[in-house]
Amino acid sequence: GQNIDQPTEMTATEGAIVQINCTYQTSGFNGLFWYQQHAGEAPTFLSYNVLDGLEEKGRFSSFLSRSKGYSYLLLKELQMKDSASYLCAVRRNTGFQKLVFGTGTRLLVSP
């Protein structure tokens, strides 16, 4: 089976940096995705890690440690529009690009 854990909710201030953690236990790990989901909207793809290390995309970075079953999403220079849920999803090597999602972390950015 698999288990994916994320904090339920986080708060941060505009302009700050926030780190959202995701831990997972799964067999056949084959990559980890981060999605952003604004309230009432569709999830949208943010980043993907399959090898250990840091992937940077503008204000967003994602890190993976396969040996520790751990990933984080780092958001810099927070803006009000970053208030959303952030979903961690694991891809296994069972094929067909299927994903298993965590319950998501709701981030509230305040002025």
Add this chain to the structure above:
Amino acid sequence: NAGVTQTPKFRVLKTGQSMTLLCAQDMNHEYMYWYRQDPGMGLRLIHYSVGEGTTAKGEVPDGYNVSRLKKQNFLLGLESAAPSQTSVYFCASNPGAGAVQPQHFGDGTRLSIL
């Protein structure tokens, strides 16, 4: 480019009624998926399809049926709706086998069963 389109966006049903949710994608993707999203549960895979004419069960398939008669469309059916099926339903698509690609999601269908 519309991407993934879901219809309807909202629906209220009575227990025992049936309905079909439609998902259409214009990206020529091979793989398509249906999820449900409930508070505190995250996205859970109901059924998926890896090509025209194929379907397979996901994590929570009971009470649902699907069909993929055309590559661009993936239909989710509820034969006899139950209150436990009140949820937000998301359709997603993926190019298919080969290099890892993210799934692309539709805007969701909010379904209430009374």
